[in-house]
Amino acid sequence: MSHHTTPSKTFWTPANILTAVILVIGLVLTVKRFTMGIGSVTNLTDDNPWGIWIGFDLLCGVALAAGGYTTSAAVYLFGMKKYHSAVRPAITTAFLGYAFVVFALLYDLGRYYRLPYPLTIYPGPTSFLFEVGLCVALYLTVLAIEFSPALWETLRWKKLRFWAHSLTLVLTIFGVVLSTLHQSSLGGLYLLAPSKLHPLWYSPYLALFFFVSSIPAGLSMVIFEGGLSHTFLHHKMDETHIKEAPGVTLGFAKAAAVVLFTYFNLKWIGVALDNNWHYLSTGWGAWFLVEMLGFVLVPCLMYAVAAREKSQKLAFWASIVTVLGIVLNRLNISLVAFNWQLPAELRYVPSWEEIMITVFIVTLEITVLRICLNKLPILHEHPEFKGAH
């Protein structure tokens, strides 16, 4: 709490200085992007129309924001009430995650001001992208309402809080449906490009893979951020949060181990169905094995051991490996194994300005998250609304 900090402590901590520098560079590049066009800051070409703004900001951003639906489903639908204290941090992260996915999309869209077109003026329902857009828009709304009680509590708007809270069950069900659809449809986007995506990554199961892998992604982000909160925001957490945290970590670790193993098996079924085994002996195969063994099987085993030995530390490390694995998978599909047949000189490598804008957006998101965790009743219950969940 603020009264614990001594007044001599300056606002200009190293972390805040770095944040400020990144934000300033980001703003300059933003001006460049919106006055001189996408081509002025990116290495995108006619052969490589989607770069890291789609591959990382969109695909990874959405996958890593899956903690919202997984946690709220576990608590409200499957009755795992002992994880209740994890819901608000997870919803907050998911809400900000999606909000910044949409924000990042504005940089990538050539005519960003027409973002509502597919939903209002010219629907194109034959496209998986239409589904992505529709679901993300609806889910962002759901998350905004699910997140809002923290705000109403702070503002003491009891009626609004009551109203938003009374929708919990419906919103949770709606959230899971929408997440199932858009998590999978991000994979579905690539079903249309069998000639461009390497056969080891292309599969008619792509949509299913994306959905299933989003579950450990979400669980891992909850564990990962929980671990970080404990280190940096311990003073913001109330007794319930501190008491329930080990249970959340180990319970989620167990679930993540199970789903990762399921995903591991599914991926091999994908290889088997198209009989792509012979690719495994190529360089692409080696890279595929790195992803499958190093970033799916290894974290799966780490989680399993962590759950058995009740080691929160190991679960925390497993969550990092899983998150990296999800990022690797999404980047492989969208960038690395995409256009694999193009000659090297035509392949896409992001420009530093492109990377910097992504760093800027992530920094902005973390900054807003830090403000939320510090100012709103997320890691603790609001004194006037204790036990009102």
Place this chain on the structure above:
Amino acid sequence: MKRRKFIGMLAGAGACMAASTATAGGTHHFKGYPESFGVLFDSTKCIGCRKCEAACNKVNELPAQPVPFDDLAVLDSRRRTHHDTFTVVNKYSVNDKPVYRKQQCNHCLEPACASACFVGAFVKDKTGAVSHDASKCVGCRYCMIACPFEIPTYEYHDPITPRVRKCTMCQPRIEEGKLPGCVEDCPKGALVFGRREDLLNIARERIRKHPSIYIDHIYGEREMGGTSWMYISGVPFEKIGMREDLGVTPAPELTSGALSLVPAVVGLWPMFLTGAYALTKRREKIAEEEQHHAVAEAVAEAQSEAAKKAKAAMEKAERDKQAAIDREVKKALKEAEEARLKAETPADPSEQ
């Protein structure tokens, strides 16, 4: 590809959905609009003069090119379509002989770009042309990801109104009864414009008449479900930069299986989830009831135990009381008896 489609249908997950998926993607076969037009490119006739490029530039009012169209040196490097170049001719060396291949939008019968577009900006017209409406475009560039022929291009340096650009098959000219610009200016008859059905017959006829010149394949007859532009060649198409592994599945079918599961998820998921919630609630309720029951039972048992104890104690007390009374009575009787005996017994003579 047949197998992939089959697997795609299975992959969608629910076996129960397989039937509807099959009807969504499988039973009808779209052969293109009847009477629609197309162009046949014959690589054995093309001499790489770039007249088609010049004509395209002119009729589409595209910006002037840095290299004039009569400079054939550009043929030595590989080029692709660009936002101000809707068609390019590339030179390939096959068996030390130059072979030229013209590249432009193939105007697929069932275009991947149209299938990908989430605002419906691409339209396959009855003339055969696939056209793009920039007034709808959001600029997501998914069409460029989707196109297996790598045709749509983008104005990356326009900050406000960038457009997706590609060959229009000169649709406005066709509607006026004119030939596409490139076809009109081709000096060697390497390009033939006509109804797609007629072009297929022309191509078959040429292959039949000159089996030693042509490969027995009309590229575009069936590739990706068929295209309005078609190619015949004297060398394998792979050798002139054309993918031969694209298959014959029309692009929309690649996603229709998975897309048809969307309504299934929307329809079934809420039921499953509500069911899960109801089960959880019920389990909680049962657990609560059992707890109540157990508590009540324990209380009752304790109570009956206590009552039993109390009763036993009462009984014992009663017994004790009775015993005490008996004892007292006995004692009194005994005392009385003793007194009586004492009175009856004559005095000790010695006392007298």
